[in-house]
Amino acid sequence: xxxxxxxxxxxxxxxxxxxxxxxxxxxxxxxxxxxxxxxxxxxxxxxxxxxxxxxxxxxxxxxxxxxxxxxxxxxxxxxxxxxxxxxxxxxxxxxxxxxxxxxxxxxxxxxxxxxxxxxxxxxxxxxxxxxxxxxxxxxxxxxxxxxxxxxxxxxxxxxxxxxxxxxxxxxxxxxxxxxxxxxxxxxxxxxxxxxxxxx
Amino acid sequence: xxxxxxxxxxxxxxxxxxxxxxxxxxxxxxxxxxxxxxxxxxxxxxxxxxxxxxxxxxxxxxxxxxxxxxxxxxxxxxxxxxxxxxxxxxxxxxxxxxxxxxxxxxxxxxxxxxxxxxxxxxxxxxxxxxxxxxxxxxxxxxxxxxxxxxxxxxxxxxxxxxxxxxxxxxxxxxxxxxxxxxxxxxxxxxxxxxxxxxxxxxxxxxxxxxxxxxxxxxxxxxxxxxxxxxxxxxxxxxxxxxxxxxxxxxxxxxxxxxxxxxxxxxxxxxxxxxxxxxxxxxxxxxxxxxxxx
Ligand code: SF4
Ligand code: SF4
Numbered sequence: 195x196x197x198x199x200x201x202x203x204x205x206x207x208x209x210x211x212x213x214x215x216x217x218x219x220x221x222x223x224x225x226x227x228x229x230x231x232x233x234x235x236x237x238x239x240x241x242x243x244x245x246x247x248x249x250x251x252x253x254x255x256x257x258x259x260x261x262x263x264x265x266x267x268x269x270x271x272x273x274x275x276x277x278x279x280x281x282x283x284x285x286x287x288x289x290x291x292x293x294x295x296x297x298x299x300x301x302x303x304x305x306x307x308x309x310x311x312x313x314x315x316x317x318x319x320x321x322x323x324x325x326x327x328x329x330x331x332x333x334x335x336x337x338x339x340x341x342x343x344x345x346x347x348x349x350x351x352x353x354x355x356x357x358x359x360x361x362x363x364x365x366x367x368x369x370x371x372x373x374x375x376x377x378x379x380x381x382x383x384x385x386x387x388x389x390x391x392x393x
Numbered sequence: 394x395x396x397x398x399x400x401x402x403x404x405x406x407x408x409x410x411x412x413x414x415x416x417x418x419x420x421x422x423x424x425x426x427x428x429x430x431x432x433x434x435x436x437x438x439x440x441x442x443x444x445x446x447x448x449x450x451x452x453x454x455x456x457x458x459x460x461x462x463x464x465x466x467x468x469x470x471x472x473x474x475x476x477x478x479x480x481x482x483x484x485x486x487x488x489x490x491x492x493x494x495x496x497x498x499x500x501x502x503x504x505x506x507x508x509x510x511x512x513x514x515x516x517x518x519x520x521x522x523x524x525x526x527x528x529x530x531x532x533x534x535x536x537x538x539x540x541x542x543x544x545x546x547x548x549x550x551x552x553x554x555x556x557x558x559x560x561x562x563x564x565x566x567x568x569x570x571x572x573x574x575x576x577x578x579x580x581x582x583x584x585x586x587x588x589x590x591x592x593x594x595x596x597x598x599x600x601x602x603x604x605x606x607x608x609x610x611x612x613x614x615x616x617x618x619x620x621x622x623x624x625x626x627x628x629x630x631x632x633x634x635x636x637x638x639x640x641x642x643x644x645x646x647x648x649x650x651x652x653x654x655x656x657x658x659x660x661x662x663x664x665x666x667x668x669x670x671x672x673x674x675x676x677x678x679x680x681x682x683x684x685x686x
Contacts, residue, residue, distance in 0.1 A: 218445045218446055218447065219446065237586065237587045237589075237599075237602075237603050238599060240602075241596065241598065241599065241602075268595075269592075269596060269599065271547075271587050271589060271590035271591070271592060271599070271603075272438035272439075272441075272548070272590065273547035273548070273551075273586075273587035273590065274547055274548065274551035274552075274554060275547065275551070275562075275585075275586075275587070277551070277554055278551050278554055278555070278561045278562070285554065287438075288446060291438070291441040291442060291445060291446050292445060292446070294441075294442040294443075295441065295442065295443065295444060295445035295446075298442060298443045302443070305595045305596075306439075306442060306592075306595045306596075307442065307443070309439065309591070309594055309595055310439050310440065310441075310442035310443035311443045313437065313439050313440060313443070314436070314439075314440045314443045314444055317402075317433075317434035317436060317440065317452075321431075321433040321434065322402045322405075322433065322434050323402040323406075323434050323437075324406075325402070325403075325406050325407055326406075329594065332594055333594075346597075347593070347594075347597065347636075349635070349636065349639075350593075350632060350633060350635075350636050353632060353635070353673050354407070354632060354673075357670065357671050357672070357673050358409070358670065358671060359406070359407045359409065359632065359671055359673075360406070360407070361405075361406050361409075365402065365405060365406075368431050368432070368433050369431050370431050370433070370455070370459075370502070372502075373455070373502035373503075373504065374433050374452060374455060374502070376501040376502045377451050377452055377454075377455055377498050377499055377501055377502050377504070378444070378448050378451065378452055378498075379501065380451070380497065380498040380500070380501035381447050381448040381450075381451035381452075381494070381495075381498035382444065382447075382448045384447060384494050384497060384498060385445055385447040385448060388447075
Protein backbone atom coordinates (compact mmCIF):
# COMPACT_ATOMS: atom_id res chain seq x y z
CA UNK A 195 0.00 0.00 0.00
CA UNK A 196 1.35 3.42 -0.87
CA UNK A 197 1.16 6.23 1.62
CA UNK A 198 1.78 8.89 -1.00
CA UNK A 199 -0.73 11.71 -1.01
CA UNK A 200 -1.45 13.74 -4.07
CA UNK A 201 -1.87 17.49 -3.93
CA UNK A 202 -3.69 19.51 -6.57
CA UNK A 203 -1.27 22.37 -7.18
CA UNK A 204 2.29 21.64 -6.13
CA UNK A 205 4.52 24.66 -5.59
CA UNK A 206 7.97 24.29 -7.07
CA UNK A 207 11.05 26.08 -5.81
CA UNK A 208 13.91 25.04 -8.08
CA UNK A 209 16.56 26.31 -5.65
CA UNK A 210 15.37 23.89 -3.00
CA UNK A 211 17.19 20.90 -4.43
CA UNK A 212 20.49 22.80 -4.21
CA UNK A 213 19.70 24.04 -0.69
CA UNK A 214 18.86 20.53 0.37
CA UNK A 215 22.20 19.27 -0.91
CA UNK A 216 23.91 21.63 1.51
CA UNK A 217 22.30 20.25 4.67
CA UNK A 218 24.02 17.49 6.63
CA UNK A 219 23.72 14.25 4.57
CA UNK A 220 21.37 16.07 2.18
CA UNK A 221 23.45 15.44 -0.94
CA UNK A 222 22.71 11.71 -0.80
CA UNK A 223 19.08 12.40 -1.75
CA UNK A 224 20.25 13.26 -5.27
CA UNK A 225 21.49 9.71 -5.83
CA UNK A 226 18.04 8.15 -5.57
CA UNK A 227 16.97 6.23 -8.69
CA UNK A 228 13.35 5.90 -7.58
CA UNK A 229 13.34 2.11 -7.43
CA UNK A 230 10.89 2.10 -4.51
CA UNK A 231 12.59 -0.54 -2.39
CA UNK A 232 12.67 1.78 0.63
CA UNK A 233 8.97 2.45 0.16
CA UNK A 234 8.00 -1.21 0.51
CA UNK A 235 10.58 -1.76 3.25
CA UNK A 236 9.70 0.93 5.75
CA UNK A 237 7.72 -0.21 8.81
CA UNK A 238 6.19 3.27 9.10
CA UNK A 239 5.13 3.56 5.46
CA UNK A 240 1.42 3.21 6.15
CA UNK A 241 1.46 6.17 8.50
CA UNK A 242 3.75 8.36 6.43
CA UNK A 243 2.47 11.22 4.24
CA UNK A 244 5.09 10.24 1.66
CA UNK A 245 7.44 7.29 1.50
CA UNK A 246 11.18 8.03 1.47
CA UNK A 247 11.18 7.43 -2.30
CA UNK A 248 8.47 10.00 -2.82
CA UNK A 249 10.16 12.45 -0.46
CA UNK A 250 13.37 12.25 -2.50
CA UNK A 251 11.41 12.81 -5.69
CA UNK A 252 9.84 15.93 -4.20
CA UNK A 253 13.28 17.16 -3.16
CA UNK A 254 14.52 16.81 -6.75
CA UNK A 255 11.42 18.58 -8.02
CA UNK A 256 11.81 21.45 -5.56
CA UNK A 257 8.56 20.91 -3.69
CA UNK A 258 9.92 22.58 -0.60
CA UNK A 259 6.73 23.18 1.30
CA UNK A 260 5.59 19.57 1.06
CA UNK A 261 8.99 18.24 2.03
CA UNK A 262 9.35 20.55 5.00
CA UNK A 263 5.86 19.71 6.29
CA UNK A 264 5.89 15.97 5.67
CA UNK A 265 5.59 13.67 8.67
CA UNK A 266 7.94 11.23 6.91
CA UNK A 267 11.20 12.02 8.70
CA UNK A 268 9.43 12.23 12.06
CA UNK A 269 7.99 8.74 11.71
CA UNK A 270 11.33 7.25 10.76
CA UNK A 271 12.42 5.16 13.74
CA UNK A 272 16.03 4.76 12.58
CA UNK A 273 15.55 1.03 12.03
CA UNK A 274 18.12 1.04 9.17
CA UNK A 275 16.25 -1.52 7.06
CA UNK A 276 15.92 0.77 4.04
CA UNK A 277 19.53 1.78 4.51
CA UNK A 278 20.91 -1.76 4.24
CA UNK A 279 18.60 -2.49 1.30
CA UNK A 280 18.91 0.60 -0.89
CA UNK A 281 20.58 -0.51 -4.15
CA UNK A 282 22.22 2.90 -4.50
CA UNK A 283 23.73 2.63 -1.04
CA UNK A 284 21.98 5.79 0.10
CA UNK A 285 22.12 6.11 3.90
CA UNK A 286 18.45 7.08 3.99
CA UNK A 287 18.42 7.17 7.77
CA UNK A 288 21.20 9.80 7.72
CA UNK A 289 19.26 11.95 5.27
CA UNK A 290 16.29 11.75 7.66
CA UNK A 291 18.52 12.83 10.58
CA UNK A 292 19.85 15.74 8.53
CA UNK A 293 16.36 16.86 7.58
CA UNK A 294 15.03 16.54 11.14
CA UNK A 295 17.97 18.50 12.50
CA UNK A 296 17.28 21.24 9.96
CA UNK A 297 13.59 21.34 10.89
CA UNK A 298 14.34 21.20 14.62
CA UNK A 299 16.50 24.32 14.26
CA UNK A 300 13.34 26.15 13.25
CA UNK A 301 10.93 24.70 15.81
CA UNK A 302 10.75 22.01 18.50
CA UNK A 303 7.30 22.57 19.91
CA UNK A 304 5.87 19.08 19.73
CA UNK A 305 6.23 15.49 18.66
CA UNK A 306 9.56 13.86 17.93
CA UNK A 307 11.30 17.23 17.58
CA UNK A 308 10.43 18.12 21.16
CA UNK A 309 11.14 14.62 22.43
CA UNK A 310 14.56 14.62 20.77
CA UNK A 311 15.33 18.00 22.28
CA UNK A 312 14.38 17.03 25.84
CA UNK A 313 16.28 13.77 25.43
CA UNK A 314 19.43 15.55 24.34
CA UNK A 315 19.09 18.17 27.06
CA UNK A 316 18.66 15.42 29.63
CA UNK A 317 21.82 13.71 28.35
CA UNK A 318 23.78 16.96 28.58
CA UNK A 319 22.49 17.91 32.03
CA UNK A 320 24.27 15.09 33.86
CA UNK A 321 26.07 13.33 31.05
CA UNK A 322 23.54 10.54 31.32
CA UNK A 323 19.84 10.50 30.52
CA UNK A 324 17.29 10.46 33.32
CA UNK A 325 14.29 8.98 31.56
CA UNK A 326 11.68 9.79 34.21
CA UNK A 327 12.50 13.51 34.28
CA UNK A 328 12.77 13.57 30.51
CA UNK A 329 9.23 12.23 30.15
CA UNK A 330 7.91 14.83 32.61
CA UNK A 331 9.68 17.60 30.84
CA UNK A 332 8.24 16.43 27.51
CA UNK A 333 4.65 16.57 28.75
CA UNK A 334 5.21 19.85 30.64
CA UNK A 335 6.47 21.51 27.49
CA UNK A 336 3.63 20.10 25.41
CA UNK A 337 1.23 21.86 27.77
CA UNK A 338 -2.19 20.94 29.20
CA UNK A 339 -3.47 19.80 25.80
CA UNK A 340 -1.29 16.72 26.15
CA UNK A 341 -3.00 15.55 29.36
CA UNK A 342 -5.59 13.29 27.63
CA UNK A 343 -2.82 11.54 25.67
CA UNK A 344 -0.69 11.18 28.78
CA UNK A 345 -3.66 9.80 30.71
CA UNK A 346 -4.19 7.12 28.08
CA UNK A 347 -0.72 5.77 28.87
CA UNK A 348 -1.19 5.94 32.63
CA UNK A 349 -1.60 2.17 32.99
CA UNK A 350 1.73 1.60 31.26
CA UNK A 351 3.43 4.17 33.49
CA UNK A 352 2.00 2.58 36.63
CA UNK A 353 3.25 -0.86 35.57
CA UNK A 354 6.70 0.61 35.07
CA UNK A 355 6.70 2.22 38.50
CA UNK A 356 5.41 -0.97 40.12
CA UNK A 357 8.24 -2.95 38.53
CA UNK A 358 10.85 -0.30 39.36
CA UNK A 359 11.60 0.45 35.73
CA UNK A 360 11.60 4.20 36.40
CA UNK A 361 14.23 5.00 39.03
CA UNK A 362 13.14 7.67 41.51
CA UNK A 363 16.55 9.30 41.60
CA UNK A 364 18.55 10.70 38.71
CA UNK A 365 21.92 9.24 37.70
CA UNK A 366 24.99 10.95 39.17
CA UNK A 367 26.59 13.73 37.19
CA UNK A 368 29.62 12.55 35.26
CA UNK A 369 32.94 14.13 36.21
CA UNK A 370 33.70 15.19 32.68
CA UNK A 371 30.47 17.10 32.14
CA UNK A 372 32.31 20.29 31.19
CA UNK A 373 34.41 18.33 28.70
CA UNK A 374 31.29 16.78 27.23
CA UNK A 375 29.78 20.21 26.67
CA UNK A 376 32.97 21.49 25.06
CA UNK A 377 33.00 18.48 22.70
CA UNK A 378 29.38 19.06 21.76
CA UNK A 379 29.86 22.78 21.19
CA UNK A 380 32.93 22.28 19.04
CA UNK A 381 31.24 19.58 16.95
CA UNK A 382 28.17 21.79 16.51
CA UNK A 383 30.42 24.66 15.34
CA UNK A 384 32.20 22.43 12.80
CA UNK A 385 28.86 21.17 11.55
CA UNK A 386 27.45 24.67 11.25
CA UNK A 387 30.43 25.87 9.26
CA UNK A 388 30.24 22.87 6.90
CA UNK A 389 26.54 23.29 6.19
CA UNK A 390 26.03 27.03 6.26
CA UNK A 391 24.28 27.11 2.88
CA UNK A 392 21.51 24.73 3.97
CA UNK A 393 17.75 25.13 3.69
CA UNK B 394 40.02 -11.82 27.59
CA UNK B 395 39.38 -8.41 29.17
CA UNK B 396 36.82 -5.88 27.96
CA UNK B 397 35.95 -2.26 28.53
CA UNK B 398 32.26 -2.36 29.34
CA UNK B 399 29.82 0.35 28.30
CA UNK B 400 26.48 -0.10 30.13
CA UNK B 401 24.57 2.94 28.84
CA UNK B 402 21.66 4.83 30.40
CA UNK B 403 18.89 2.31 29.64
CA UNK B 404 20.70 -0.57 31.29
CA UNK B 405 20.77 1.49 34.46
CA UNK B 406 17.08 2.41 34.39
CA UNK B 407 14.28 0.98 32.23
CA UNK B 408 16.47 -1.98 31.25
CA UNK B 409 17.87 -2.64 34.73
CA UNK B 410 17.10 -6.37 34.45
CA UNK B 411 19.65 -6.50 31.64
CA UNK B 412 22.44 -5.03 33.76
CA UNK B 413 21.65 -7.18 36.79
CA UNK B 414 21.53 -10.40 34.76
CA UNK B 415 24.56 -9.38 32.71
CA UNK B 416 26.59 -9.04 35.91
CA UNK B 417 25.44 -12.47 37.09
CA UNK B 418 26.31 -14.11 33.77
CA UNK B 419 29.56 -12.17 33.56
CA UNK B 420 30.67 -13.81 36.82
CA UNK B 421 29.48 -17.26 35.79
CA UNK B 422 31.45 -17.07 32.53
CA UNK B 423 34.45 -15.31 34.09
CA UNK B 424 34.12 -12.47 31.66
CA UNK B 425 36.62 -9.83 32.62
CA UNK B 426 34.62 -6.64 31.97
CA UNK B 427 35.60 -3.25 33.38
CA UNK B 428 33.15 -0.36 33.21
CA UNK B 429 34.52 2.57 31.21
CA UNK B 430 35.27 5.20 33.85
CA UNK B 431 33.03 8.27 33.65
CA UNK B 432 31.24 7.14 30.47
CA UNK B 433 28.55 9.41 29.06
CA UNK B 434 25.27 8.87 27.22
CA UNK B 435 25.88 7.77 23.61
CA UNK B 436 23.18 10.19 22.50
CA UNK B 437 21.05 7.44 20.95
CA UNK B 438 19.84 8.02 17.40
CA UNK B 439 17.13 10.25 18.83
CA UNK B 440 19.67 12.99 19.65
CA UNK B 441 20.65 13.16 15.99
CA UNK B 442 17.11 14.31 15.21
CA UNK B 443 17.84 17.43 17.22
CA UNK B 444 21.58 18.11 16.90
CA UNK B 445 22.34 16.21 13.69
CA UNK B 446 24.90 13.45 13.18
CA UNK B 447 28.25 15.07 13.83
CA UNK B 448 27.64 16.39 17.37
CA UNK B 449 25.83 13.22 18.33
CA UNK B 450 28.65 10.99 17.13
CA UNK B 451 31.23 13.30 18.74
CA UNK B 452 29.73 12.82 22.19
CA UNK B 453 29.56 9.08 21.55
CA UNK B 454 33.27 9.15 20.62
CA UNK B 455 34.24 10.57 24.03
CA UNK B 456 33.57 7.09 25.42
CA UNK B 457 35.99 5.49 22.98
CA UNK B 458 38.60 8.10 23.82
CA UNK B 459 38.14 7.26 27.52
CA UNK B 460 38.45 3.53 26.84
CA UNK B 461 41.40 3.65 24.48
CA UNK B 462 44.24 3.61 26.99
CA UNK B 463 43.01 0.30 28.46
CA UNK B 464 43.35 -1.22 25.01
CA UNK B 465 40.53 -3.74 25.40
CA UNK B 466 37.62 -4.33 23.06
CA UNK B 467 34.61 -2.26 24.07
CA UNK B 468 31.71 -4.51 25.07
CA UNK B 469 28.19 -3.12 24.68
CA UNK B 470 24.90 -4.76 25.61
CA UNK B 471 22.33 -2.15 24.54
CA UNK B 472 21.72 -2.17 20.80
CA UNK B 473 21.34 1.57 20.40
CA UNK B 474 24.52 2.28 22.37
CA UNK B 475 26.24 -0.41 20.32
CA UNK B 476 25.12 1.25 17.13
CA UNK B 477 26.42 4.64 18.13
CA UNK B 478 29.78 3.51 19.45
CA UNK B 479 30.38 0.96 16.70
CA UNK B 480 29.30 3.32 13.94
CA UNK B 481 31.42 6.27 15.00
CA UNK B 482 34.35 3.85 15.31
CA UNK B 483 33.76 2.39 11.84
CA UNK B 484 33.12 5.73 10.21
CA UNK B 485 36.27 7.25 11.69
CA UNK B 486 38.26 4.32 10.32
CA UNK B 487 36.66 4.63 6.87
CA UNK B 488 36.59 8.42 6.44
CA UNK B 489 39.72 10.32 7.44
CA UNK B 490 37.97 13.64 7.03
CA UNK B 491 35.22 12.63 9.42
CA UNK B 492 37.82 11.28 11.86
CA UNK B 493 39.58 14.64 11.77
CA UNK B 494 36.32 16.43 12.58
CA UNK B 495 35.59 14.14 15.51
CA UNK B 496 39.10 14.55 16.82
CA UNK B 497 38.88 18.30 16.44
CA UNK B 498 35.73 18.20 18.61
CA UNK B 499 37.37 15.90 21.17
CA UNK B 500 40.35 18.23 21.10
CA UNK B 501 38.20 20.95 22.66
CA UNK B 502 38.40 18.84 25.82
CA UNK B 503 42.05 17.87 25.23
CA UNK B 504 41.02 14.39 24.22
CA UNK B 505 41.57 12.34 21.12
CA UNK B 506 40.70 8.93 19.77
CA UNK B 507 43.22 7.07 17.62
CA UNK B 508 40.82 4.41 16.38
CA UNK B 509 42.68 1.48 17.88
CA UNK B 510 39.66 -0.21 19.48
CA UNK B 511 37.04 -2.72 18.38
CA UNK B 512 33.47 -2.19 19.52
CA UNK B 513 31.67 -5.47 20.17
CA UNK B 514 28.04 -6.34 20.82
CA UNK B 515 27.39 -8.81 23.63
CA UNK B 516 25.98 -11.52 21.31
CA UNK B 517 29.15 -11.30 19.20
CA UNK B 518 31.33 -11.76 22.28
CA UNK B 519 29.22 -14.66 23.55
CA UNK B 520 29.41 -16.57 20.28
CA UNK B 521 32.85 -15.64 19.01
CA UNK B 522 34.95 -15.09 22.14
CA UNK B 523 33.38 -17.10 24.94
CA UNK B 524 32.15 -19.71 22.49
CA UNK B 525 29.11 -21.93 22.35
CA UNK B 526 31.02 -24.87 23.84
CA UNK B 527 31.73 -22.96 27.02
CA UNK B 528 28.12 -21.77 27.23
CA UNK B 529 26.96 -25.36 26.76
CA UNK B 530 29.40 -26.61 29.37
CA UNK B 531 28.20 -24.00 31.87
CA UNK B 532 24.56 -24.99 31.30
CA UNK B 533 23.55 -26.88 34.43
CA UNK B 534 19.81 -26.83 33.83
CA UNK B 535 19.25 -27.35 30.09
CA UNK B 536 16.11 -25.60 28.91
CA UNK B 537 14.81 -28.70 27.18
CA UNK B 538 11.41 -28.21 25.59
CA UNK B 539 11.43 -24.42 25.81
CA UNK B 540 10.58 -22.67 22.54
CA UNK B 541 12.20 -19.29 22.13
CA UNK B 542 11.76 -16.47 19.60
CA UNK B 543 15.11 -14.67 19.33
CA UNK B 544 14.41 -10.99 18.79
CA UNK B 545 17.65 -9.24 17.89
CA UNK B 546 15.85 -6.06 16.93
CA UNK B 547 16.88 -3.64 14.22
CA UNK B 548 19.89 -1.66 15.42
CA UNK B 549 21.72 -4.64 16.92
CA UNK B 550 22.42 -6.19 13.54
CA UNK B 551 22.40 -3.11 11.33
CA UNK B 552 24.71 -0.86 13.30
CA UNK B 553 27.37 -0.91 10.60
CA UNK B 554 24.92 -0.92 7.68
CA UNK B 555 26.57 -4.08 6.41
CA UNK B 556 26.97 -7.64 7.59
CA UNK B 557 28.56 -7.38 11.02
CA UNK B 558 28.74 -10.33 13.41
CA UNK B 559 25.35 -11.45 12.11
CA UNK B 560 23.04 -11.13 9.12
CA UNK B 561 21.36 -7.74 8.74
CA UNK B 562 17.93 -9.22 8.02
CA UNK B 563 17.89 -12.79 9.28
CA UNK B 564 20.13 -12.94 12.32
CA UNK B 565 21.06 -16.39 13.63
CA UNK B 566 23.63 -15.83 16.37
CA UNK B 567 21.27 -15.52 19.30
CA UNK B 568 19.51 -18.69 18.12
CA UNK B 569 22.83 -20.48 18.55
CA UNK B 570 23.23 -19.17 22.08
CA UNK B 571 19.70 -20.22 22.98
CA UNK B 572 20.30 -23.70 21.53
CA UNK B 573 23.50 -24.03 23.51
CA UNK B 574 21.30 -23.52 26.56
CA UNK B 575 19.25 -26.55 25.51
CA UNK B 576 16.18 -24.59 24.32
CA UNK B 577 14.79 -24.55 20.82
CA UNK B 578 14.94 -21.39 18.71
CA UNK B 579 11.78 -21.19 16.62
CA UNK B 580 11.86 -19.77 13.08
CA UNK B 581 11.08 -16.09 13.64
CA UNK B 582 10.87 -13.88 10.55
CA UNK B 583 10.49 -10.68 12.60
CA UNK B 584 13.85 -11.21 14.35
CA UNK B 585 15.36 -8.00 12.94
CA UNK B 586 12.26 -5.88 12.46
CA UNK B 587 11.52 -2.62 14.16
CA UNK B 588 9.44 -2.50 17.37
CA UNK B 589 8.50 1.12 16.75
CA UNK B 590 11.46 2.47 18.71
CA UNK B 591 10.90 5.52 20.84
CA UNK B 592 7.54 6.53 19.36
CA UNK B 593 5.72 5.72 22.64
CA UNK B 594 5.17 9.38 23.44
CA UNK B 595 4.83 10.71 19.92
CA UNK B 596 2.95 8.13 17.83
CA UNK B 597 2.01 5.26 20.09
CA UNK B 598 0.05 3.66 17.22
CA UNK B 599 3.43 2.78 15.73
CA UNK B 600 4.26 0.72 18.81
CA UNK B 601 0.92 -1.07 18.67
CA UNK B 602 1.42 -1.71 14.97
CA UNK B 603 5.10 -2.70 14.88
CA UNK B 604 5.40 -4.47 18.23
CA UNK B 605 2.01 -6.06 17.58
CA UNK B 606 3.47 -7.72 14.50
CA UNK B 607 6.49 -8.94 16.44
CA UNK B 608 4.31 -10.52 19.13
CA UNK B 609 2.04 -12.03 16.51
CA UNK B 610 4.96 -13.58 14.66
CA UNK B 611 6.42 -15.04 17.86
CA UNK B 612 3.04 -16.47 18.87
CA UNK B 613 2.47 -17.96 15.41
CA UNK B 614 5.88 -19.61 15.57
CA UNK B 615 4.76 -21.30 18.77
CA UNK B 616 7.27 -19.51 20.98
CA UNK B 617 6.88 -19.74 24.76
CA UNK B 618 9.01 -16.66 25.32
CA UNK B 619 10.90 -13.95 23.48
CA UNK B 620 14.53 -13.11 24.25
CA UNK B 621 16.26 -9.91 23.22
CA UNK B 622 19.55 -8.08 23.73
CA UNK B 623 17.88 -4.67 23.27
CA UNK B 624 16.36 -2.50 26.04
CA UNK B 625 14.07 -0.74 23.56
CA UNK B 626 12.73 -4.00 22.11
CA UNK B 627 12.26 -5.22 25.66
CA UNK B 628 10.40 -2.09 26.67
CA UNK B 629 7.96 -2.29 23.78
CA UNK B 630 7.35 -6.05 23.81
CA UNK B 631 7.18 -6.41 27.60
CA UNK B 632 5.94 -3.10 28.98
CA UNK B 633 3.46 -2.45 26.17
CA UNK B 634 2.20 -6.03 25.79
CA UNK B 635 -0.83 -5.62 28.05
CA UNK B 636 -1.67 -2.36 26.35
CA UNK B 637 -1.44 -3.96 22.93
CA UNK B 638 -3.76 -6.71 24.12
CA UNK B 639 -6.21 -4.09 25.32
CA UNK B 640 -6.07 -1.90 22.24
CA UNK B 641 -5.96 -4.58 19.55
CA UNK B 642 -8.00 -7.30 21.23
CA UNK B 643 -5.19 -9.85 21.37
CA UNK B 644 -4.38 -12.16 24.28
CA UNK B 645 -0.64 -12.50 24.26
CA UNK B 646 0.99 -13.94 27.34
CA UNK B 647 4.53 -13.86 26.08
CA UNK B 648 7.24 -13.27 28.69
CA UNK B 649 10.15 -11.29 27.27
CA UNK B 650 13.58 -11.94 28.74
CA UNK B 651 16.90 -10.32 28.18
CA UNK B 652 19.20 -12.96 26.73
CA UNK B 653 21.33 -12.79 29.88
CA UNK B 654 18.27 -13.56 32.04
CA UNK B 655 17.66 -16.75 30.10
CA UNK B 656 21.33 -17.69 30.27
CA UNK B 657 21.18 -17.22 34.03
CA UNK B 658 18.27 -19.66 34.27
CA UNK B 659 20.17 -22.32 32.32
CA UNK B 660 23.29 -21.64 34.37
CA UNK B 661 21.18 -22.26 37.48
CA UNK B 662 21.96 -18.84 38.93
CA UNK B 663 19.67 -17.56 41.67
CA UNK B 664 16.48 -16.08 40.11
CA UNK B 665 16.80 -13.09 42.44
CA UNK B 666 20.12 -12.24 40.79
CA UNK B 667 18.54 -12.22 37.36
CA UNK B 668 16.25 -9.22 37.84
CA UNK B 669 12.91 -10.96 37.14
CA UNK B 670 11.06 -8.50 39.37
CA UNK B 671 11.57 -5.91 36.63
CA UNK B 672 9.72 -8.01 34.04
CA UNK B 673 6.12 -6.95 33.61
CA UNK B 674 4.77 -10.01 31.79
CA UNK B 675 5.41 -12.61 34.51
CA UNK B 676 8.07 -15.09 33.33
CA UNK B 677 6.83 -17.75 35.76
CA UNK B 678 3.94 -18.82 33.56
CA UNK B 679 6.33 -20.29 30.99
CA UNK B 680 9.47 -20.86 33.02
CA UNK B 681 8.13 -22.51 36.17
CA UNK B 682 9.51 -25.89 35.03
CA UNK B 683 12.98 -24.30 35.02
CA UNK B 684 12.73 -22.89 38.52
CA UNK B 685 11.48 -19.35 37.79
CA UNK B 686 8.45 -18.30 39.81
S1 SF4 C 1 15.74 2.30 -2.13
FE1 SF4 C 1 17.28 3.90 -2.50
S2 SF4 C 1 17.29 4.23 -4.74
FE2 SF4 C 1 15.44 3.06 -4.24
S3 SF4 C 1 13.84 4.63 -4.03
FE3 SF4 C 1 14.66 4.27 -1.97
S4 SF4 C 1 16.30 5.78 -1.72
FE4 SF4 C 1 15.82 5.68 -3.90
S1 SF4 D 1 15.25 3.74 8.77
FE1 SF4 D 1 13.42 5.04 8.81
S2 SF4 D 1 12.84 5.36 6.66
FE2 SF4 D 1 14.24 3.60 6.75
S3 SF4 D 1 12.92 1.79 6.86
FE3 SF4 D 1 13.47 2.35 8.97
S4 SF4 D 1 11.81 3.72 9.67
FE4 SF4 D 1 11.66 3.60 7.40
